[in-house]
Amino acid sequence: TFYDDAFTVDQKRVEKICDEIIRRGLDIEWDCETRVDMVTRPLLEKMRRAGCIAIWFGVESGCQMMIDKMKKKFTIEQTRKAFKMAHDAGLLTVASVILGFPGETEETAWETINFIKSLNPADVGFYIATPYPGTPLYDMVKEKGWLKTEDFDKYDTATPVFETPYLSMEKLKEIRFKAYQQFYLRPNYIIKMFMRGGVYGVSAVKTSLAYLLRSLHIRLS
Known part of the structure; x- marks a missing residue:
């Protein structure tokens, strides 16, 4: 694995890495992480020829309103296009999703879950929005009185630690379990x-x- 949460941010660098792997005839398999707005069909095809077997995409949400609230600066259509290009290039895909970001409702969460299934990824990660100290998210939930614990052992992206007027912590936990259940079963x-x-x-x-x-x-x- 190339451990880089935006491996293809510099596409020329990725091309050079792939070209060198191909030139040396290295028989290796690898995967990587990136954003949906940082790939092209030719780049994905070259990555596949260089031994890449899977790509983890930061989908974040299947609701454009939530993507905008997270300030991710990409669109649902870009997500669909990235997954299609990756599949056409022979790559497995993994969707990384954030549930429970401020503004999330039960309806937007299920919109995301259904969207993920439509993308047909090989795997998925449903992560709970977690307000790490020093981040704008932490400052927001702290200021609004939504933060329920500062036991940092629970800041694991699997456990809700804040609650908004739109979605309770218990409901968020239930939705996350059902999301995995529906995906894997x-x-x-x-x-x-x-x-x-x-x-x-x-x-x-x-x-x-x-x-x-x-x-x-x-x-x-």
């Missing part, structure tokens, strides 16, 4: 990832089975 998805195999395929099937067992436990308890 689709029969067609499980079959597709089982047939694919490899690191991503095996991981997806294991996660799907884990959510199946957890769902059965909840239903029977």
Whole structure:
């Protein structure tokens, strides 16, 4: 993995890296992270030839209003285009999503979840908006009195630590669990990832089975 949250921000650098991997005949597989507005079809095709197997995209939200509130400066259409280009280039995709950012409602959260399923990624990460000290988000929720804890062991992007008038912490936790449940328990998805195999395929099937067992436990308890 190239650990860089915007690997393709300098596309000429990425091309040089890929060209060198190809020139040396290095038989390696790798993945990377980037933004949906920082890729082109030719670049993705070259990355694939250089051994890239998957790309993690910061989708953030499937609701344009929420993307604008996060000041991400890209559009839903750019997200759709990036995923299509990546799939056409033979790359697996992973969607990174933020749930619970101020302004989020139950409706916008589900709009995002349904949007993610329509993108058909190989995997997904639903992360809870987390206000780390020193960030504008922390200052906002602190000023508005929304922050519920400063136990930083809970600042793990999986646990809500602030609550807005639009979405309670309990409801956000419930939505996040259901989002994963709906994503991983689709029969067609499980079959597709089982047939694919490899690191991503095996991981997806294991996660799907884990959510199946957890769902059965909840239903029977």
